[in-house]
Amino acid sequence: xxxxxxxxxxxxxxxxxxxxxxxxxxxxxxxxxxxxxxxxxxxxxxxxxxxxxxxxxxxxxxxxxxxxxxxxxxxxxxxxxxxxxxxxxxxxxxxxxxxxxxxxxxxxxxxxxxxxxxxxxxxxxxxxxxxxxxxxxxxxxxxxxxxxxxxxxxxxxxxxxxxxxxxxxxxxxxxxxxxxxxxxxxxxxxxxxxxxxxxxxxxxxxxxxxxxxxxxxxxxxxxxxxxxxxxxxxxxxxxxxxxxxxxxxxxxxxxxxxxxxxxxx
Amino acid sequence: xxxxxxxxxxxxxxxxxxxxxxxxxxxxxxxxxxxxxxxxxxxxxxxxxxxxxxxxxxxxxxxxxxxxxxxxxxxxxxxxxxxxxxxxxxxxxxxxxxxxxxxxxxxxxxxxxxxxxxxxxxxxxxxxxxxxxxxxxxxxxxxxxxxxxxxxxxxxxxxxxxxxxxxxxxxxxxxxxxxxxxxxxxxxxxxxxxxxxxxxxxxxxxxxxxxxxxxxxxxxxxxxxxxxxxxxxxxxxxxxxxxxxxxxxxxxxxxxxxxxxxxxxxxxxxxxxxxxxxxxxxxxxxxxxxxxxxxxxxxxxxxxxxxxxxxxxxxxxxxxxxxxxx
Ligand SMILES: Nc1ncnc2c1ncn2[C@@H]1O[C@H](COP(=O)(O)OP(=O)(O)OP(=O)(O)O)[C@@H](O)[C@H]1O
Ligand SMILES: [Mg+2]
Numbered sequence: 043x044x045x046x047x048x049x050x051x052x053x054x055x056x057x058x059x060x061x062x063x064x065x066x067x068x069x070x071x072x073x074x075x076x077x078x079x080x081x082x083x084x085x086x087x088x089x090x091x092x093x094x095x096x097x098x099x100x101x102x103x104x105x106x107x108x109x110x111x112x113x114x115x116x117x118x119x120x121x122x123x124x125x126x127x128x129x130x131x132x133x134x135x136x137x138x139x140x141x142x143x144x145x146x147x148x149x150x151x152x153x154x155x156x157x158x159x160x161x162x163x164x165x166x167x168x169x170x171x172x173x174x175x176x177x178x179x180x181x182x183x184x185x186x187x188x189x190x191x192x193x194x195x196x197x198x199x200x201x202x203x204x205x206x207x208x209x210x211x212x213x214x215x216x217x218x219x220x221x222x223x224x225x226x227x228x229x230x231x232x233x234x235x236x237x238x239x240x241x242x243x244x245x246x247x248x249x250x251x252x253x254x255x256x257x258x259x260x261x262x263x264x265x266x267x268x269x270x271x272x273x274x275x276x277x278x279x280x281x282x283x284x285x286x287x288x289x290x291x292x293x294x295x296x297x298x299x300x301x302x303x304x305x306x307x
Numbered sequence: 308x309x310x311x312x313x314x315x316x317x318x319x320x321x322x323x324x325x326x327x328x329x330x331x332x333x334x335x336x337x338x339x340x341x342x343x344x345x346x347x348x349x350x351x352x353x354x355x356x357x358x359x360x361x362x363x364x365x366x367x368x369x370x371x372x373x374x375x376x377x378x379x380x381x382x383x384x385x386x387x388x389x390x391x392x393x394x395x396x397x398x399x400x401x402x403x404x405x406x407x408x409x410x411x412x413x414x415x416x417x418x419x420x421x422x423x424x425x426x427x428x429x430x431x432x433x434x435x436x437x438x439x440x441x442x443x444x445x446x447x448x449x450x451x452x453x454x455x456x457x458x459x460x461x462x463x464x465x466x467x468x469x470x471x472x473x474x475x476x477x478x479x480x481x482x483x484x485x486x487x488x489x490x491x492x493x494x495x496x497x498x499x500x501x502x503x504x505x506x507x508x509x510x511x512x513x514x515x516x517x518x519x520x521x522x523x524x525x526x527x528x529x530x531x532x533x534x535x536x537x538x539x540x541x542x543x544x545x546x547x548x549x550x551x552x553x554x555x556x557x558x559x560x561x562x563x564x565x566x567x568x569x570x571x572x573x574x575x576x577x578x579x580x581x582x583x584x585x586x587x588x589x590x591x592x593x594x595x596x597x598x599x600x601x602x603x604x605x606x607x608x609x610x611x612x613x614x615x616x617x618x619x620x621x622x623x624x625x626x627x628x629x630x631x632x633x
Binding site: 141144147 | 324370373375376377394395396398399401403405407408409410411412413414418419422423425426427428470
């Protein structure tokens with residue numbers, strides 16, 4: 043019976059199947075996903091973008107600096123988590139990923155599909171947080187919707203960089219330490235990521251201004267500032283795009299190496 | 308052997324796993340050599356069995372052939388496609404039942420099958436139909452909507468079998484597929500495998516059950532410590548089982564001295580001590596028992612237990628590997 047006329051399925055079709063699997067699983071968990079990734083930034087908005095300005099502790103202008111940063115935090119947090127956490131489960135004790143590793147496609151396509159999912163979830167998080175933040179904070183003078191394309195570009199690039207970081211973290215760190223990793227790596231990254239203050243402001247502490255440049259979040263936050271509030275001080279968009287492309291490439295190179303080491307004994 | 312379309316070949320296949328916990332500064336433990344130059348050819352459409360004690364290298368062999376383990380050196384191919392340089396072509400042709408169930412726990416039972424089929428390009432409607440049929444055949448037709456965590460161990464194993472077959476692969480690997488299955492499920496699997504074999508598919512199965520290997524497989528390889536010890540049809544292997552019946556005596560102490568004495572008895576073709584166990588191969592089997600008990604007594608040993616096995620794959624396996632299968 044083994045047929046001689048065997049036409050292998052196309053790689054694109056299999057990629058579609060892998061994507062459908064993740065969409066199926068993600069859709070079911072979407073509410074939890076949104077709570078996990080957007081609640082903290084939104085609470086931040088309530089306190090620093092709404093309460094403190096009304097109390098007079100921070101200037102009304104602070105909102106304009108805060109909003110792009112909050113978008114950056116939400117999208118990076120969701121991208122990094124939506125790749126790293128499934129990886130931990132997939133490579134856990136029972137190695138659930140085995141059934142996908144048997145798919146007749148190059149192994150790195152399986153990892154690449156996870157990145158695509160990570161970018162998608164970053165986009166969703168940004169799309170949810172932006173209008174809600176604007177709603178809570180009220181009108182922001184400098185905010186403009188005129189540069190939708192740069193906003194989209196920065197969102198995708200930032201989500202890509204952090205999805206790849208998630209791939210690296212999810213495969214390189216042993217599962218018992220993933221929680222620790224989020225506190226030790228992700229939390230400082232958020233606080234020193236120029237999300238809650240513009241990079242320009244670090245002029246006050248020059249050593250810090252250059253030290254934070256190793257932090258990928260800085261570029262996403264500054265890129266968001268450049269795209270959402272172009273009238274306010276921000277890093278050049280060209281520098282931001284360049285840095286994010288380089289970081290994405292770096293994290294992909296390290297991440298895929300780590301993935302393949304885990305996937306193949 | 309002429310090259311048949313779905314044949315499997317390995318040549319000088321070697322696999323070395325790095326020592327566990329290898330770390331700089333730590334005490335250097337030796338690497339684990341799981342396969343020592345394995346040469347194996349399985350014809351297309353053949354039903355092939357792989358036997359060996361724990362740690363023999365069976366799972367490693369299957370891992371390499373299914374592109375899930377990287378060989379250290381040597382070559383292996385499935386249906387003419389090299390497992391390292393042409394892994395995608397290999398994966399297009401194979402279905403795999405792993406030794407340890409690894410279902411996708413984010414999906415329910417039916418989704419596990421339908422999505423796995425989709426990874427091989429099978430349309431959803433076709434996959435759904437096949438999934439229902441396979442689940443029925445394996446006796447879990449009513450568990451399609453269950454979460455996999457709600458399945459018992461044996462039911463998960465059945466799901467793994469269904470998953471390996473859902474995309475109708477031409478070459479099927481099963482790593483101890485009947486472990487944990489009740490007799491009914493085991494017979495259902497045997498029926499399925501016989502049918503797949505009749506359709507001309509290549510089947511490679513590892514097992515610890517001699518009866519199963521004897522009944523199903525056309526040829527058997529017996530391996531131990533990463534080496535091939537014997538390879539032939541079950542019939543031929545049985546004739547190679549050493550002289551007659553195996554008589555095992557469990558003594559109350561070391562069996563070495565009793566073994567040397569037993570060798571002198573008429574009709575004994577060999578007698579080997581292993582700790583307190585004395586293994587004797589004899590033409591007449593049972594008739595020799597009183598003489599063996601006396602012999603042990605002369606060395607001051609009491610016999611605690613006696614076990615007789617007629618010539619079989621089991622006795623051959625023990626004589627080759629020095630170990631029992633269970
Ligand atoms: N991932 C691994 N890392 C390190 N050593 C391994 C790994 N997998 C297997 N080994 C070692 O390789 C050897 C062969 O193992 P393998 O799993 O192939 O045996 P097996 O014949 O399938 O045994 P069993 O009957 O117990 O399933 C063993 O010594 C085992 O400890
Ligand atoms: Mg095994």
